[in-house]
Amino acid sequence: MDPRSKKTALRMITHGLYLLTVKHKERLKASTVSWLSQASFRPPLVMVGVKADTLTHKMVEESGRFAINLLALDQTAMAQAFFKPVEQDGNQLSGYVFEPSPVSGAPIFVDAPAWFECQVLDIVKNGDHSVVVAEVVEAGVRQADAAPMALRDTVWHDGG
Amino acid sequence: MDPRSKKTALRMITHGLYLLTVKHKERLKASTVSWLSQASFRPPLVMVGVKADTLTHKMVEESGRFAINLLALDQTAMAQAFFKPVEQDGNQLSGYVFEPSPVSGAPIFVDAPAWFECQVLDIVKNGDHSVVVAEVVEAGVRQADAAPMALRDTVWHDGG
Numbered sequence: 531m532d533p534r535s536k537k538t539a540l541r542m543i544t545h546g547l548y549l550l551t552v553k554h555k556e557r558l559k560a561s562t563v564s565w566l567s568q569a570s571f572r573p574p575l576v577m578v579g580v581k582a583d584t585l586t587h588k589m590v591e592e593s594g595r596f597a598i599n600l601l602a603l604d605q606t607a608m609a610q611a612f613f614k615p616v617e618q619d620g621n622q623l624s625g626y627v628f629e630p631s632p633v634s635g636a637p638i639f640v641d642a643p644a645w646f647e648c649q650v651l652d653i654v655k656n657g658d659h660s661v662v663v664a665e666v667v668e669a670g671v672r673q674a675d676a677a678p679m680a681l682r683d684t685v686w687h688d689g690g
Numbered sequence: 691m692d693p694r695s696k697k698t699a700l701r702m703i704t705h706g707l708y709l710l711t712v713k714h715k716e717r718l719k720a721s722t723v724s725w726l727s728q729a730s731f732r733p734p735l736v737m738v739g740v741k742a743d744t745l746t747h748k749m750v751e752e753s754g755r756f757a758i759n760l761l762a763l764d765q766t767a768m769a770q771a772f773f774k775p776v777e778q779d780g781n782q783l784s785g786y787v788f789e790p791s792p793v794s795g796a797p798i799f800v801d802a803p804a805w806f807e808c809q810v811l812d813i814v815k816n817g818d819h820s821v822v823v824a825e826v827v828e829a830g831v832r833q834a835d836a837a838p839m840a841l842r843d844t845v846w847h848d849g850g
Contacts, residue, residue: 536829539804540728542760542838543736546704567727568700569739570817576703577737577821579729600702644699652814654823657730661737661823663814669696678702680840 599642643676757796803836
């Protein structure tokens, strides 16, 4: 396989940008992720790629729960903030105000236009990211008409 | 969970639109899919949602292989063609000329800007679509500067 062709073809996959959040043993975490897709209508499932050797992966695996904060097109600064280690200060993570999600207490950012909360069903480990298959068990919308962020609209479009 | 919130939040996930093709026992099939994401860099993995009760699912599961044809923004007619049953006529499927992929012989459409071919690693069955985790084993590019199609640019944006 030609590595350049592989890279170019995989870069044509349409990805978004999201904040994955998790609470485990009173610890909170938020990470920017891109590899997320719906995976079923009934029950409502999603699949998300989570980097294998990370605290986020460990917390998702051990707690069995996480939340996804959707991001709007103009929230690149928020996405950028959670590429880095998270600093908690009261009800803020890295400067962004959050509330606890209803089921697991994962951080829900008040600036995110929508969010949903997930229960992990399966974790498939074959590469540098795991495929986490999860059922959507709770959801909320703050701004229904937000234009969501696509990865290729940002400076981070480096897949493949 | 409020069904409207769930629907609105899941619709904010960024999805593309692709043609999944497969060859099994000399039979060829092409289907339009939307739930696809990269899932690892090393090895290069993807995850794709494939409707559970379909011929495509059966052929992917039994052959263990499939190809993904990327689509450009102006190829909605091509996406629409493969929502319907496929008609083969020589080297055409539903009017679109194809060549066999190098590894499995799955149809590669000559009009698709890029494609990649996959080896199935896992199939996770929890809902009306299965999560197919697969390794990218071959890839090709015909038009590297094509603007890829996002689901929300089309009339079919009805997820959730």
